Amino acid sequence: MYYDILERTQKRLMDITEWLVWFLDALHRAVDQAQHTLDAVLAKARFWQRWATTPMNERQMKLLGRLLDGFEGKLTSSKWAAIARCSPDTALRDLLARGVLRKSDAGGRSTSYELK
Secondary structure, eight states: OHHHHHHHHHHSSSOOHHHHHHHHHHHHHHHHHHHHHHHHHHHHHHHHHHTTTSOOOHHHHHHHHHHHTTOOSOBOHHHHHHHHTSOHHHHHHHHHHTSSEEEOSOOGGGOOEEEO
16 A cells, blocks of 8 residues: 555655655554553553552462453353363352452353453
């Protein structure tokens, strides 16, 4: 795309308007993506700062890190147990013990958990 616009611009009477429009649009997309990345990093930092005084084991920290990085789907105790390689009972205690997660509105077999 860049070379197409550059070539068209060079073949005209030095009217760089089309190239400038393309460049500014690309710059805008880059700034938006950088802002999105920065927002995610700052959200993680705020999360860990908020929970810094709450004692957590490695397993809990690992899974919370996965949640903060964009966990696909809903977090259930069975998914937590499979990822952390622990029993479902341990996973359930992990989920609720520290108060970092809360149950979602769905109950029964649809019970899942989300960050507070």
